Amino acid sequence: MTTVNVNGTKHAVETDPRRPLLDVLREDLNLRGSKHGCGEGECGACTVIVNGAPVCACLVLAGSVEGAEVTTIEGMDNDPVGTEIVRNMANAGAVQCGFCIPGFVMQGWDAVQRASGKDPETLRAELGGNLCRCTGYAKILEALQTTAATRPVSPIRARRPDPVPDLRLNGYLRPATMDALRDALRDPGEKLRVIAGGTDLMVQNRHGLETLTLLDLSGLTELTRIDSFDDRIEIGAGASWTDIRENAQIREHAPVLALAAAEVGARQIQNRATIGGNLANASPAADGVPPLAIYDAQVLCLSAKGERAVPIQAFITGPGKTCLEPGEIIRAVSVPVEHDRQDTVAFFEKSGPRKAQTISRASVACHIWTASDGTRAVRIAIGAVAPTVRRVPEAEALLRETPDAIEAAADLVRQAALPISDIRASADYRMDLVQGLFKRGFLRATQA
Ligand SMILES: Cc1cc2nc3c(=O)[nH]c(=O)nc-3n(C[C@H](O)[C@H](O)[C@H](O)COP(=O)(O)OP(=O)(O)OC[C@H]3O[C@@H](n4cnc5c(N)ncnc54)[C@H](O)[C@@H]3O)c2cc1C
Ligand code: FES
Ligand code: FES
Known part of the structure; x- marks a missing residue:
């Protein structure tokens, strides 16, 4: 039994919590105003409001909205x-x-x-x-x-959702406390799959999540925290891209991450998709990784045994591969903070087939600044043009010594790419693209 609160009415529905919310709304509750278009978060026809934020109902698990307030087009009447x-x-x-x-x-x-x-x-x-x-x-x-x-x-x-209790149903566990999460990680079993926003997992499994044993992190408010310390910002793995793009500390101290957050899908995706899911999914095109690489972020991995910190570049070991052990999840990402920054140039550029909702064919993250003693820092990373995100130390060194050598630095950025040809773009095109993105980003950031 799953309880969903839709348009102000609580419905107890005899359904599998691993089904998409859209199916439950349309088939079980006969609320057919939300449409099934693409089923993959691309078209927005299924958009509903969950706790005040629009999301794609085709990518949301029914179980994950237990305790939440869902509003559909039928509820807009009032x-x-x-x-x-x-x-x-x-x-x-x-x-x-x-x-x-x-x-x-x-x-x-x-x-x-x-x-x-x-x-x-x-x-x-x-x-x-x-x-x-x-x-x-x-x-x-x-x-x-x-x-x-x-x-x-x-x-x-303005309305706040009900507090969320632990939810334990056949094949589905949604812990509400970190203790319950640690218990679940103690003996994970071979089939356990973690789910957070579900925007990657639902699409990859074509919504067939009923065959998986799911550990749903979406009930853990502790994982959505963004805490600021003197030397670092700790971003909970469950923080959404909207949380990140709107956070004042991240905008000030890790501006390239905030810029990238605004480029992940469209608003419905940003409201649901998490930074932890982006990292664990380990796509070479993941937009969260290049900014974290330039800030030398650490991934904080939690298991029943404790926690360890892994540098971001060591965390992702290949396309779709990470160093997470069985029974280990990402708890948070720690981004070091630098207080002495002047004359900052910061940009995130990406290119894909469509302006919104686009998976990167190439991306560039760059942050350049000068400290009060005159030391220049240059950080550049490129995404979607190699099996994993790459820093470009040659271009960084050149621009530290010769700030105006943008053309030569762009050539070095091009040479650092190791792309493949695939359905989205040829290798040559990707190399040209990443070079052009670097130049465009620099121009935009310095002429703004
Ligand atoms: C229409 C659309 C547009 C998109 N556009 C972009 C884009 O522009 N840029 C981009 O980078 N991505 C994009 N994505 C991909 C996706 O939205 C992001 O990668 C997102 O950040 C994934 O987060 P999630 O919480 O939804 O992950 P989920 O789908 O919940 O999980 C993804 C993977 O990570 C694992 N996982 C999740 N959380 C954790 C954790 N805390 N610890 C360990 N493992 C975990 C899951 O087991 C799964 O393997 C898009 C997706 C869609 C559907
Ligand atoms: S049906 Fe297209 S976004 Fe959900
Ligand atoms: S799809 Fe027909 S009015 Fe928009």
């Missing part, structure tokens, strides 16, 4: 922001076939509240995760701009 958006969409003639519209209303609900008082581009960027097959974008945007201008506020944002 919401001042939702009703205003629907009215403005009707007035603007924004609805064609209508398939995408519930998703646009749900993501629009968040977007108009974030964008109110800001420039129109903010609103457009917030909607990057939603597709309209009828290409009705102009009128959809017009309706949302009209709504944003009224500076709407929804009471849903």
